[in-house]
Amino acid sequence: MSTTELTPEDFQPLPTQQTAEQLTRPSLSYWADAWRRLRGNPRAMASLGLILALMAFVTVGPVVWTVDPSAQDLDQIGISPGADRSVTLAQPFTPWTLAQRLAATTLSPDTDLRLAQPATTQAVRLVWPDAGTSYRLYRNIFNPQDTGAFGLPLADLQQPYFEDRLDLQPGTYFYTLVTLDPAGQETLMTQSLTANVTRVISIAEAKARGILAPDEPGEIGAALELGWHPMGTDYLGRDMLARLMYGGQVSLFIGLLAPLAFVLLGVIYGSIAGFLGGMTDQAMMRFADFVVALPFLLFMILFKVVFGIGPGESGIWPMLVAMIILLWPAPARLVRGQILQIREEGYVSASKLLGATTPYVVARHMLPNTMGVILVTITFQVPSAIFTEAFLSFIGMGVAPPTPSWGAMCNEGIKSMLTRPHELMFPALMISITVLAFNLLGDGLRDALDARMRGTEE
Amino acid sequence: MLKYVAKRVLLGLVTIWFIASATFFGMHAVPGDPLAGDKATTAQIRANLAAKYGLDKPLATQYWIYLGNIAQGDFGISYTQENRKVNDIIREHFPVSATLGILAIVFAALGGILWGALTALYRNRWPDVVIMFLVILGISVPSFVVAAISQWSLVNLNQGVGATVLPIGGWGSIWHMLVPALVLGLSTMAYLTRLMRSSLLEVVNTDYVRTAKSKGLPATRIFSQHQLRNAILPVITVLGPAIAGITTGGFVVEIVFAIPGLGRYFVQAIQQLDYTVIMGTTVFYGAFLVFMVIAVDVIYGFIDPRVRVDQ
Numbered sequence: 001m002s003t004t005e006l007t008p009e010d011f012q013p014l015p016t017q018q019t020a021e022q023l024t025r026p027s028l029s030y031w032a033d034a035w036r037r038l039r040g041n042p043r044a045m046a047s048l049g050l051i052l053a054l055m056a057f058v059t060v061g062p063v064v065w066t067v068d069p070s071a072q073d074l075d076q077i078g079i080s081p082g083a084d085r086s087v088t089l090a091q092p093f094t095p096w097t098l099a100q101r102l103a104a105t106t107l108s109p110d111t112d113l114r115l116a117q118p119a120t121t122q123a124v125r126l127v128w129p130d131a132g133t134s135y136r137l138y139r140n141i142f143n144p145q146d147t148g149a150f151g152l153p154l155a156d157l158q159q160p161y162f163e164d165r166l167d168l169q170p171g172t173y174f175y176t177l178v179t180l181d182p183a184g185q186e187t188l189m190t191q192s193l194t195a196n197v198t199r200v201i202s203i204a205e206a207k208a209r210g211i212l213a214p215d216e217p218g219e220i221g222a223a224l225e226l227g228w229h230p231m232g233t234d235y236l237g238r239d240m241l242a243r244l245m246y247g248g249q250v251s252l253f254i255g256l257l258a259p260l261a262f263v264l265l266g267v268i269y270g271s272i273a274g275f276l277g278g279m280t281d282q283a284m285m286r287f288a289d290f291v292v293a294l295p296f297l298l299f300m301i302l303f304k305v306v307f308g309i310g311p312g313e314s315g316i317w318p319m320l321v322a323m324i325i326l327l328w329p330a331p332a333r334l335v336r337g338q339i340l341q342i343r344e345e346g347y348v349s350a351s352k353l354l355g356a357t358t359p360y361v362v363a364r365h366m367l368p369n370t371m372g373v374i375l376v377t378i379t380f381q382v383p384s385a386i387f388t389e390a391f392l393s394f395i396g397m398g399v400a401p402p403t404p405s406w407g408a409m410c411n412e413g414i415k416s417m418l419t420r421p422h423e424l425m426f427p428a429l430m431i432s433i434t435v436l437a438f439n440l441l442g443d444g445l446r447d448a449l450d451a452r453m454r455g456t457e458e
Numbered sequence: 459m460l461k462y463v464a465k466r467v468l469l470g471l472v473t474i475w476f477i478a479s480a481t482f483f484g485m486h487a488v489p490g491d492p493l494a495g496d497k498a499t500t501a502q503i504r505a506n507l508a509a510k511y512g513l514d515k516p517l518a519t520q521y522w523i524y525l526g527n528i529a530q531g532d533f534g535i536s537y538t539q540e541n542r543k544v545n546d547i548i549r550e551h552f553p554v555s556a557t558l559g560i561l562a563i564v565f566a567a568l569g570g571i572l573w574g575a576l577t578a579l580y581r582n583r584w585p586d587v588v589i590m591f592l593v594i595l596g597i598s599v600p601s602f603v604v605a606a607i608s609q610w611s612l613v614n615l616n617q618g619v620g621a622t623v624l625p626i627g628g629w630g631s632i633w634h635m636l637v638p639a640l641v642l643g644l645s646t647m648a649y650l651t652r653l654m655r656s657s658l659l660e661v662v663n664t665d666y667v668r669t670a671k672s673k674g675l676p677a678t679r680i681f682s683q684h685q686l687r688n689a690i691l692p693v694i695t696v697l698g699p700a701i702a703g704i705t706t707g708g709f710v711v712e713i714v715f716a717i718p719g720l721g722r723y724f725v726q727a728i729q730q731l732d733y734t735v736i737m738g739t740t741v742f743y744g745a746f747l748v749f750m751v752i753a754v755d756v757i758y759g760f761i762d763p764r765v766r767v768d769q
Contacts, residue, residue, distance in 0.1 A: 293473040295747045297709075298740050299480070301728060305736065306484040387600060394602050395709055395725045407600075414606050414714070418613060428603040436598035 034372070037448035044444020047437040054434055058248035069242040070402050075121075075201065075209065075226055077169075077237040078420045084170065085226045087211075089218055090200035093122040096163050101127070105160060113177045113191040116161070120200040121168045128177055128191060130160035136186060137162055138176040144192065150176040156184075170199040199226075232422050234412060240426055247404035248430060250316060254389045254405075255434070258323040259381035265324060266331030267374060271362065273332070274339030285336065288329035299326055300388065304397045314403040319392065323385060331377050338370040372449035379442035383435040390431050406431045463756055470748045475525075477744040481737045482524055486517065488733070511535075533738030538730050544738035547723060552742075554629060555712070555719035558642060559704050561635055566643035566650055566700065571693065573647070574654020575686060581659065589651065596648030601707050605641045605714040612637060627716040638715045642707055646700045650693055658689040691762055698754030705743060 028036070038044050075087065096116075104116035104127045116125040126137070138144075140151025151174065154164060164175075172194060179189040201224070206212035211224050231240035273284040303322035304315070342348060342365065351361050386406075392398035393407030394414075401408065406427040413424030508514040512523060527534065533544035573593070577586040596604075612626045625634050661667060662685065670680045709721035716722075720739065727735035 289469075290473065290476060293470075293748060293751075294477060294480075295740075295744050298743055302481060302484055302736070302740055305728060305731070306488050383598070390600050391602070391710065394600075395713070396729055410600070410602060414602065417606050417610055421610070424603070424606055428600065428606075432595075432599045432603065435600075436594065439594065439598060 030368075030372075034448045038444055041444045041447065043440050044448070047440035047444070050433065050437040051441060054248065054252070054430075054437070058245055058252055061245040062242070062249075065241055065245065067239045067242040069238060069246040069404055071239070072237040073209075073227055073229070073233055073239070074237050075199065076229060076233050078235050078416065078423065079229065079232050080420060080422045081230060081232045081240075083232065085228065087199045087201045087206075087224050087226050088120075089203060089206060089212075089220055089222045089224060090120060090122065091220060092202040092204065096123070096125055101161055105130070113175065113193045115193070115195060119173075119195040119197045121170060121197055122165070122200055124164040124168065124173065124175075124195055124197060125161070126164065126175060126177075126193065127161045131179060133182070134158050134180045134184070135160075136178045136180055137164075138178070139164065139166075140174045140176070141171065143174055144176055150178070156180070168197055170197055172196055201226075231426055232420075234409070234423050235416055235420070240422070243404040243409060244406070244426055244430060247406045247409050247427065250314070250399055250403060250405040251386055251389055251407065251431070252434070254316060254319060254323075255382050255386035255438075258320050258327075258385045259378045261320065262324045262327045263331045263374060263378050263381065266328040266333075267335050267370075269328060270332035270335030271339050271366065271370075274336035274343070275358075275362065275366075277340075277343075281336070285333070288332050291326065292329045292333075294326065296326055297388070297391065300392060301395075301397050304392065313400060315398065315400045316403070319389065319398065323388065327381070331374070331381075334373060334377060335370055338373055339366055342366050342369050376442060376446045376449060379438060379445050382438045383442075386431060386435055386438075459759065462759065463752075466752045466755065470752050473748050474741070474745045477748075478525065478528055478741050479521075481740050481744075482521055485733050485737055486520075488731075511537075528741060533741070534734040536732055536735050538727075538732045538735075544735055547735060548720060548738065548742055551718060551720040551723050554717060555705070555708055555721055558635060558639055558711070558717065558719060559701070559708060561639035562643035562646070562704050562708075563697070563701060564643075565640055566646035566704070567693070567697065569643070569647040570650025570654055571686075571690065573651040574658060574689075574693075575681075577651065577655045578658035578662075578689075579681070590655075593648040593651050596644050597652075601641065601645060602710045602714060604644055605638075605711050608637055608641050609714060627714075629717050629719075634715075634717075638711050638717060642704055642711045645707070646704060649700070650696070653696060654689060654693055657692045658685060661685045661689045664688075691758075694754065694758055694761065698751040701747070701750045701754075705747065 038048075076083070076085070101116070104125070113126060113128040116127045119125075128135075135157045137154045137157060138150035138152060139154050140147070140149065142149075142151070144150050154166065155162060175193045175195060177191045177193075178186045181187050201209070201211075203212065203218040203220075206218065206224060207214055209227065211226060212218050229239050229241065231244065233239055234243065269284065269288070273281045300319075300322050303325070304318060307318035307322070345365075348361060348365055351365055356364070389398055389405060390407030390410065393405050394411045396411065398407055399405045409427035410424055410431070413420075413422075413427060417424050505514070512520060515523070531545070533548070536542045536544060536547065573589050577589045580586045609626055612624055615624070616622050616626065624637060628634055667680060667684055670684050675683075705721070708719060709725055711717070712719040712722035713725060720743075724736070724739045724743075726732075727739065
């Protein structure tokens with residue numbers, strides 16, 4: 001038997017084997033995995049981009065487009081986008097003197113209804129030969145020959161002249177003069193006139209509007225351009241683009257803050273109930289069931305009536321508070337269910353065995369594991385909060401004028417829907433785009449974050 | 459089952475009491491005075507009016523009288539419309555809202571089941587894509603916008619034809635109801651389509667469908683007898699909350715289409731601060747909704763016995 005001589009070299013540790021058991025890919029945390037899934041979902045990414053663009057529109061927008069949303073442009077009321085903005089400088093309006101009237105009537109006494117002077121937005125002055133009876137004058141923005149209607153009755157007259165100053169807008173007006181019989185009944189004798197009204201502005205007005213520099217003298221008859229409203233103006237002449245931006249601030253503020261607030265309240269309530277368990281849990285959940293049973297919109301309206309809106313208040317905060325009071329139970333139930341489930345999980349027991357304190361278990365294990373569900377809930381609550389704000393503002397129970405919000409703008413726009421559709425369509429489009437974006441993002445987030453809900457809608 | 463129904467009804471009654479109390483104390487917390495108008499010119503007239511409406515009694519007494527009246531189904535007299543009972547207002551205007559709501563529910567349920575079945579049948583092919591796109595649109599566009607656009611289209615349609623094909627508003631014949639009911643049911647229809655689609659797709663992978671297939675049943679029979687019947691169940695559960703949504707959605711549609719329903723009246727009462735009408739209508743609507751949800755749940759228990767076991 002020969003013995004092997006052992007040298008100290010034989011007891012050297014072997015070099016570590018580099019190639020065995022090596023992770024070839026970086027380990028993915030839950031959030032990294034969720035983000036990877038979300039990025040792979042083109043619809044969700046597009047809606048995320050859309051939401052960021054909307055945020056930029058309401059926050060950066062007012063910095064770029066510095067028009068006051070409550071400033072009224074009285075020369076351009078209810079104009080649609082891309083309307084003609086040209087205006088002619090003219091003398092200030094002066095009353096129609098008797099001498100001027102007589103001069104006009106005697107100038108060519110035999111012709112029919114005619115203009116005493118060119119029709120402008122200051123006044124349309126009409127004269128006609130006097131037949132010694134009385135007359136009724138009508139005005140229409142549509143041609144009476146097409147529609148068969150004379151339009152708006154302006155006045156019953158004894159004298160053969162009339163000055164029309166009623167809400168004149170640039171464009172074509174069709175005047176019809178009906179001769180009345182002695183009993184005051186309309187006869188078949190009519191005269192008609194088509195007047196092309198041009199927009200005029202006096203030098204002082206032009207300077208006040210800021211379209212003529214204060215030191216410029218201004219020349220009568222010179223053409224100027226009125227202020228630019230890329231999306232038109234509303235029924236009070238306020239700039240639609242600026243109002244959409246500021247209205248979006250209100251709508252998105254409520255739409256984002258309300259879900260954040262009531263979901264947070266629900267999370268606290270639900271996790272307390274779920275963690276304590278037993279009788280406390282039962283009592284807390286019965287109360288939540290109660291609040292759930294309340295008809296939501298009716299109570300929103302009731303709360304709004306109860307809170308009231310004082311002078312100068314916007315009514316945003318009462319709406320927020322009412323939403324928080326009424327909507328917390330749904331997330332509370334959800335979180336309680338999750339907590340009850342997680343409480344029994346092995347990793348929670350393991351953590352407790354290793355001596356973890358309750359706050360540590362809640363913060364380190366329970367909340368991160370419910371975070372996905374909570375985030376999805378918030379995303380889906382945003383559209384319904386925006387809808388609620390829009391609905392309440394639409395029936396006149398939302399934010400108080402003059403505070404703009406998309407819902408309130410729709411409410412104002414629907415009244416003139418047939419003649420000026422842009423006043424309704426722009427805010428309606430904004431609401432729809434926002435709600436659509438949040439719905440799609442919610443779908444994507446649910447697919448990415450929540451393994452249990454994954455694929456339930458597909 | 460009887461115990462379950464009794465328990466639900468009892469809980470429903472407590473909820474209604476809660477609604478009534480919240481409404482009462484809420485309305486009494488409103489700043490301002492319902493009699494401060496041009497009616498109460500002198501202190502004596504004011505005192506007489508307060509006595510007439512029972513406002514001179516202490517709050518607790520008023521509350522008991524109020525609860526007693528509600529228990530007898532008496533909601534009091536309107537503040538702004540002299541001598542008009544809230545009961546009469548509800549009796550007059552609620553049938554209109556109910557008719558519109560029922561028609562909307564029928565539209566929504568039929569449409570939702572039909573479209574949902576179509577999307578599931580043609581999964582990931584063009585009918586599915588088109589319908590699901592429309593569904594997303596239906597969920598994202600607010601009801602007042604849909605109402606406005608459809609009314610605008612009606613105006614254009616009538617102008618284009620040169621005669622009144624469909625009336626653009628008002629109430630009377632079945633033709634007045636069609637478009638408002640469709641508009642009212644649209645978002646519910648979109649929601650039901652989504653639900654129907656997912657529940658049909660879930661059913662496709664069940665054992666009983668596989669058994670039916672291996673028995674050699676034709677595909678149409680499997681679809682109508684096995685898949686559809688089971689997939690409809692979840693749709694019925696959401697009908698209760700859907701009725702609630704349709705009732706409140708009715709406010710908007712009634713305003714836009716000038717329909718003399720209770721919803722429009724309610725909004726009017728809010729704007730005029732007609733306290734008794736607001737309280738009466740809220741309690742009435744609240745009670746109606748609570749019992750609708752209970753009724754749907756009970757019916758569901760009959761259709762699907764598994765639910766009863768869970769309870």
